Amino acid sequence: MTLGAPLSIRKKLLAVVLLTTLVALVVALGAIVGYDLRSYHRSLISDMTTQAELLGRTIAPALAFDDAKVAAENLGLLKFRPQIQSAAIYTARGRLFASFAREKDAEAFPKLPENDGQRIEGQDLILFKRIVSEGDILGTVYLRADYELYQRVLDYLGIAAVVMIAALLAALATSARLQRLITDPIVSIAGIAREVVEGRDYSRRAKKMSTDEVGTLVDSFNGMLTEIERRTQELEASNREVSRLNTELEGRVQERTAQLESANRELESFSYSVSHDLRAPLRAIDGYALMLEEDYAARLDDEGRRLLGVVRESSGQMARLIDDLLAFSQVGRKSLSRGQVDMAVLAREVVSDLTREKSVARVEVGELPAAEGDRPLLKQVWSNLVSNALKYSGKRELPLIQIGGRVEGREWIYWVRDNGTGFDMRYYSKLFGVFQRLHRAEEFEGTGVGLAIVQRIVLRHGGRVWAEGAIGEGACFRFALPMEV
Amino acid sequence: MLPAFALAALLVAGGAGECAAQADEAQAAEYRVKAAFLYKFGSFVEWPPDAFARPEIPFVIGVIGADELADELAQVVAGRSVSGHPITVRKLRRGSSLAGLQVLFIGRADGGRLAEILAPAKGQPMLTVTESEGALAHGSVINFVVVGDKVRFDVALPPAELGNLKISARLLAVARRVIAGPT
Numbered sequence: 249m250t251l252g253a254p255l256s257i258r259k260k261l262l263a264v265v266l267l268t269t270l271v272a273l274v275v276a277l278g279a280i281v282g283y284d285l286r287s288y289h290r291s292l293i294s295d296m297t298t299q300a301e302l303l304g305r306t307i308a309p310a311l312a313f314d315d316a317k318v319a320a321e322n323l324g325l326l327k328f329r330p331q332i333q334s335a336a337i338y339t340a341r342g343r344l345f346a347s348f349a350r351e352k353d354a355e356a357f358p359k360l361p362e363n364d365g366q367r368i369e370g371q372d373l374i375l376f377k378r379i380v381s382e383g384d385i386l387g388t389v390y391l392r393a394d395y396e397l398y399q400r401v402l403d404y405l406g407i408a409a410v411v412m413i414a415a416l417l418a419a420l421a422t423s424a425r426l427q428r429l430i431t432d433p434i435v436s437i438a439g440i441a442r443e444v445v446e447g448r449d450y451s452r453r454a455k456k457m458s459t460d461e462v463g464t465l466v467d468s469f470n471g472m473l474t475e476i477e478r479r480t481q482e483l484e485a486s487n488r489e490v491s492r493l494n495t496e497l498e499g500r501v502q503e504r505t506a507q508l509e510s511a512n513r514e515l516e517s518f519s520y521s522v523s524h525d526l527r528a529p530l531r532a533i534d535g536y537a538l539m540l541e542e543d544y545a546a547r548l549d550d551e552g553r554r555l556l557g558v559v560r561e562s563s564g565q566m567a568r569l570i571d572d573l574l575a576f577s578q579v580g581r582k583s584l585s586r587g588q589v590d591m592a593v594l595a596r597e598v599v600s601d602l603t604r605e606k607s608v609a610r611v612e613v614g615e616l617p618a619a620e621g622d623r624p625l626l627k628q629v630w631s632n633l634v635s636n637a638l639k640y641s642g643k644r645e646l647p648l649i650q651i652g653g654r655v656e657g658r659e660w661i662y663w664v665r666d667n668g669t670g671f672d673m674r675y676y677s678k679l680f681g682v683f684q685r686l687h688r689a690e691e692f693e694g695t696g697v698g699l700a701i702v703q704r705i706v707l708r709h710g711g712r713v714w715a716e717g718a719i720g721e722g723a724c725f726r727f728a729l730p731m732e733v
Numbered sequence: 734m735l736p737a738f739a740l741a742a743l744l745v746a747g748g749a750g751e752c753a754a755q756a757d758e759a760q761a762a763e764y765r766v767k768a769a770f771l772y773k774f775g776s777f778v779e780w781p782p783d784a785f786a787r788p789e790i791p792f793v794i795g796v797i798g799a800d801e802l803a804d805e806l807a808q809v810v811a812g813r814s815v816s817g818h819p820i821t822v823r824k825l826r827r828g829s830s831l832a833g834l835q836v837l838f839i840g841r842a843d844g845g846r847l848a849e850i851l852a853p854a855k856g857q858p859m860l861t862v863t864e865s866e867g868a869l870a871h872g873s874v875i876n877f878v879v880v881g882d883k884v885r886f887d888v889a890l891p892p893a894e895l896g897n898l899k900i901s902a903r904l905l906a907v908a909r910r911v912i913a914g915p916t
Contacts, residue, residue, distance in 0.1 A: 310907050
């Protein structure tokens with residue numbers, strides 16, 4: 249059964265009932281009609297055979313004594329059997345002996361009798377029956393009777409049509425009432441389910457109308473709703489708890505951040521003031537040492553003058569340390585002023601500043617994409633990295649420094665590569681620490697703050713810095729700046 | 734097949750117009766029909782039970798004054814029986830005993846002495862058949878008559894009743910005339 253448009257359960261049930269009724273009716277009527285037609289066929293043949301037998305018995309004397317007149321009289325009695333249309337008697341030699349026909353001229357009798365038996369010819373039953381007496385065949389009876397099977401079939405079809413229409417109407421009326429028993433609970437559940445889904449109201453419950461499978465369905469459905477309602481409530485409660493905890497956590501984070509920032513500021517200002525305040529006594533030491541050198545150098549012996557030189561050199565060293573510390577601390581304190589920065593121009597400026605006197609090294613500046621950031625701070629980055637490279641490659645015969653950059657993903661990446669002393673990757677973790685040095689001060693001058701400043705500036709831009717190198721094979725320092733902060 | 738013999742004979746007789754033996758032929762055909770009829774009467778008449786004490790007792794047809802018919806009849810009944818009794822044809826002469834006969838045919842030749850011949854049969858279970866005009870008056874049960882070219886017969890019931898014979902209504906239905914009252 250294919251159904252075009254989607255049908256409701258109500259219509260499907262109706263269709264099932266009607267189809268079932270129709271099939272049952274067709275089978276039942278078919279069986280009844282078939283049985284009736286079969287018994288009609290049999291009883292007609294049996295009746296006509298008996299009639300022929302009787303006729304044979306009655307007519308036997310007339311045949312035996314060659315009395316056609318009497319035979320015709322006997323045959324004439326058949327007019328009281330309306331379904332017999334015509335009849336004839338043949339002699340044993342096959343001659344037509346006597347005949348009877350309901351419609352006079354319409355009849356053409358068979359020329360010769362046939363063997364015992366009957367057949368259907370159109371709407372006629374044709375029957376032949378031998379007349380046997382004392383073992384002698386006296387002759388043959390021929391009968392032609394109305395065979396009304398087809399008429400009966402037509403009659404039955406008409407009756408069947410009427411019965412089917414009546415039965416289908418009755419089934420329609422009955423099932424329209426009875427099917428409510430089945431469909432109403434289902435339709436009710438479907439309605440509740442739709443309302444629940446549309447309104448997200450899990451407190452609705454379907455009404456139980458029966459104790460059958462649909463009743464079980466209602467129970468299960470209601471159970472499910474209860475479960476969903478419970479879980480929804482639990483979920484909402486736990487969501488509320490989570491959001492409360494979140495709020496609390498945020499507050500705590502803010503509090504801690506504020507504390508940290510305050511501590512940091514205190515630390516910064518402390519180190520700034522320490523550095524600043526250290527300068528004044530240092531200037532005094534250096535100033536008086538200078539005065540001692542200028543005014544009393546002649547009175548000192550060589551050892552005295554050497555010691556004085558050490559004092560002056562150490563005080564200069566300390567002054568550079570304090571400057572660097574101040575610079576480092578300022579990088580943390582100053583706020584960033586962001587803007588478009590042409591890194592190529594910036595790098596070339598730095599290179600030309602630093603290589604004025606040390607023209608031994610070859611510096612190659614490649615294509616550098618422009619970036620966004622604080623120009624003076626970024627210049628500081630370039631300056632520290634390039635001077636670092638110049639410093640550590642200075643002992644090479646042909647120092648080579650390559651500067652480059654490219655866009656990668658959402659970042660600008662820049663690098664400074666040299667062919668200098670390089671470093672041991674084992675100590676990489678100390679590379680960007682303040683006052684951390686991988687080489688001795690006697691070997692390479694410096695305070696150990698430069699790379700720390702680079703890292704601090706890059707981190708303040710939201711970027712990252714890293715390096716690779718090996719002892720004797722040079723180093724490459726890279727930093728990346730994000731395109732969006 | 735018996736009526737067929739008779740009919741064939743009649744047809745042959747009808748077609749032999751100018752033949753010299755016409756009369757003899759007609760006579761022969763007539764006897765053939767009568768012989769067949771004689772044999773068939775047995776089927777429509779009921780004899781009293783004591784007429785056949787045992788099954789093997791033959792059904793005897795006696796013929797007087799018609800040897801041709803007797804010969805013809807002998808051919809017709811060869812191998813046949815009536816109610817299980819084999820049929821025997823017996824040619825009788827004047828004065829022969831009639832004892833043991835079920836059917837007695839008296840030919841035209843002895844038509845003059847009917848009363849004499851029929852007298853001993855009276856009251857006996859014996860179907861007497863004649864072919865002479867007025868024979869029924871002498872106590873014969875069945876008398877052949879020729880109507881047109883057909884052999885018909887009249888039946889008188891009183892002598893049959895005297896002989897305790899029951900004649901089937903079906904036979905009476907094809908008789909030309911049936912005499913029911915006393916003659």
